[in-house]
Amino acid sequence: MxxxxxxxxxxxxxxxxxxxxxxxxxxxxxxxxxxxxxxxxxxxxxxxxxxxxxxxxxxxxxxxxxxxxxxxxxxxxxxxxxxxxxxxxxxxxxxxxxxxxxxxxxxxxxxSKTVYSFYEDHMLYSESYRTKNKTTVKYSSITSLDYSCSTFQERLGIGTISISTAGRSKLINISDIPNPDEIYQKIEELTGTKSA
Incomplete structure (x- = not known):
């Protein structure tokens, strides 16, 4: 567990x-x-x-x-x-x-209800306000990280981090987050993953 x-x-x-x-x-x-x-x-x-x-x-x-x-x-x-x-x-x-x-x-x-929580060995996220679905992703299943920032996002100081996992066809997009460079480095350190 x-x-x-x-x-x-x-x-x-x-x-x-x-x-x-x-x-x-x-x-x-x-x-x-x-x-x-x-x-x-x-x-x-x-x-x-x-x-x-x-x-x-x-x-x-x-x-x-x-x-x-x-x-x-x-x-x-x-x-x-x-x-x-x-x-x-x-x-x-x-x-x-x-x-x-x-x-x-x-x-x-x-x-307002979307939260991405990063623990020692996994991440937990919930992206919808209507349902109580929470998804857990083990860091060992993460295959790649990608960081992107449009010109508009850059002006606002926000960005998007995409996480690819083994066994999932859908990317996990952590969109419109503040301090994306800092968050990206933290996730990279936790997961031991380098960008794709």
Whole structure:
């Protein structure tokens, strides 16, 4: 069994609100397009019908138009056109903003709950706020370390360390961590691994 006393050190990613906002706004476009293709027509028709049938002047106009040769007045026609063209746009905008808010809050919570703990012979990490999954990686299974830092990350004093392990196809990316050079050296000393 692993020594679970106290970690030698812990690493938490830095939350970057501007980057998170941009990512959430971009990803919300796709969420809105997908959901909107189903919801907007249905909601637009439903809300439009509710508005039309709850307003007496529209109900009378529709009854008059359907019961005889009487056509809708120009103002009634413009109102119908306005309702049926603006409702889907308003619903789409609301859906987009709600999706962006949900994605932003989810990313923020995930960053706040992510912790990488380094012990004497293993590392333990949890990267999600919704589940209680914790993953343990023995240092003996680590095959390589890689350190990267984009220009933007460098300006903020953060970076990313990628850990490759035997038996796993997925890299462990420790992203947006402060003092990445120092952390990288500590991990390298603990694991006895040199960069790939």
């Amino acid at each position: 692993y020594n679970q006393q106290n970690p030698m050190f812990e690493v938490k990613p830095v939350f970057r609100p501007v980057q998170t906002l941009v990512i959430s706004l971009i990803s919300s476009i796709f969420i809105t397009m997908f959901l909107g293709s189903f919801l907007i027509p249905i909601l637009g028709i439903a809300i439009g019908a509710i508005v039309l049938f709850t307003m007496p002047q529209f109900k009378d106009s529709i009854a008059a138009a359907s019961g005889s040769e009487v056509e809708l007045s120009q103002s009634d026609f413009q109102t119908f056109a306005y309702i049926f063209t603006s409702l889907p746009l308003l619903i789409g905008l609301a859906l987009y903003l709600v999706a962006a808010l949900i994605v932003y809050k989810s990313m923020k919570r995930t960053k």
